[in-house]
Amino acid sequence: MNSEAILEETLIKRSQQKKRTSPLNYKERIFVLTKTKLTYYDGSSEKRTKKGSVDLQKIKCVEIVKNGEVAIPCQNKYPFQVVYDANTLYIFAPSNESRSVWVQSMKREIKQNASIVAKFHPQFWQEGVWLCCRQAEKLAPGCEEYNLFGDISRKPLPPIPGNKTPGKTRRPPPPPPPTEEEEVTEEEPKEEVVIALYNFDGMETQDLTLVQGEEYIIVEKCDVNWYKARNKYGEEGFVPSNYVTEKTPGHLDQYVWYCKGVNRNQAEQQLRNEDKEGGFMVRDSSNPGAFTVSLYTKSAGEGTSSIRHYHIKVTQTVPEQFYLAEKHHFNSIPELIEYHQHNAAGLVARLRYPVGKQGRSAPSTAGFSYEKWEIKPSDLTFMKELGSGQYGVVRLGKWRAQHKVAIKAIREGAMYEEDFIEEAKVMMKLSHPRLVQLYGVCTQQRPIYIVTEFMELGCLLNYIRQRRGSFSTENLLSISQDVSEGMEYLEKNKFIHRDLAARNCLVNDSKVVKVSDFGMARYVLDDQYTSSCGVKFPVKWSPPEVFNFCKYSSKSDVWSFGVLMWEVFTEGKMPFEHNPNHEVVMMVTQGHRLYRPKMATPNIYDIMQLCWHERPEERPSFAQISVMIRDVLEGDS
Structure with missing residues (x-):
């Protein structure tokens, strides 16, 4: 360490120049802090090369970065920021202790600076937006009060006028800063x-x-x-x-009787299949944050069984309490369930037998391990052929002779391989119970393989066609709900599917429907998908803005979802079956829409029609669609 250095350590720096962030934008650098400068050097060569320097007098803010759910594509996971002039330098430390030392040391050195900011941005500037307040101007004023001495474990300031960010409330005045003699230390986080x-x-x-x-x-x-x-x-x-x-009482996932993501129709099917007196589960109600107890009894009179759905009610008192029967209030839902397991107390039966998680298969993981996306071909065992699609042959296989997987061998010339391989790293991080999980890719040989979750009952389109006449309206609505929940997740993560249709959804052996092949349409080389503007799209599932301007968004996916719902409620018919593509373009542009299927009630058809508004901004979001479907399914439960 040189004689005037206060700190010296090998850290990782994120590029300030690139608009898009990728692993290539993170460089290992030797950082040196002195009384006057923060300097960083190329740490990859024996001969140290100066790469940049910041004059301490120009620094306006030094603070840790609240990471939220942003994946950091380098080995150092503890970011902090140095704001100077019009720049924000993001540096990644190897540990919380290292980061704390750097931040506190630099704060001491800059405390006399004249240009210290009053407010700063506690989260990253990424992909052209501040993640904390969603402002799209890089030099926009900060959204949280800056503390020159302490850390950022405080409530944010009110939102900037005109910038509608929910959940920001005015905080009380901060405590006075510590005196110079006081030692400033970060609180140890609770385990x-x-x-x-x-x-x-x-x-x-x-x-x-x-x-x-x-x-x-x-x-x-x-x-x-x-x-x-x-x-x-x-x-x-x-x-x-x-x-x-x-592990807290408020997290119901740990209890065997809680069934997250199960709707009323699915609950009734599971309870009837178990056919046990007092069979029950707790599930999410149609109202967010509320819960329902679904209870099965065989003694409903005349030898018949019945299922009752009881809302768990909440008192208006402080602290709030939970109850099913007016006279019996409890401090938590687990306490309520335990009581009613021993006392019917107004219910048709006691809660005798929890139905749900026993025997339920574990969910898919985002890849087979952390940051493992490249799969060795030698780890794959190929089994029977499942079919062939627009990319190539799909086979059932096993990874390391244990995990069943689907393996797509991409035939030469079927897709833009290099672009897809880059995107696959992003797609692997998309993980949801209603998405077919991408586990990884084999790119070291040709053909390349795409390895995904195996779905036993195959493609949704064939599944409903082969079982025509066996579905109730509730069954078909549950299928639609599964798809909408998968799409809601993609929408939340700003990921556009571009080819949503029944053929691109799959069904597992628990009859759960999952969205597949999201984002893949961009990489397909196939004439039937190519429009006059050279962009690929399936005409009969596409909205006017795709016909006319090749403009894709989550709202174009919403249109396609309306067509998928129509496919489901016709039990697999082809949309506009008597019209070629060019006629469909003209008909849709003139306002023609698909007719109401016989199995779709008017309120279900209303949801489809909302998806087919000509103006994208008038279509609902997938979050709104999920709520509408849930409301129809729940009825007055």
């Missing part, structure tokens, strides 16, 4: 304890095995899909985030 919902057998040396029901401590939240955890023996490793849940 987060989680419970394993499923067994997980780590396949890589970096993974940690999970045992269902056991407790673990979260060491680091690497990204939204993978955590680093520690078991009771002190062993650490990566675990999928959707296999664990926080």
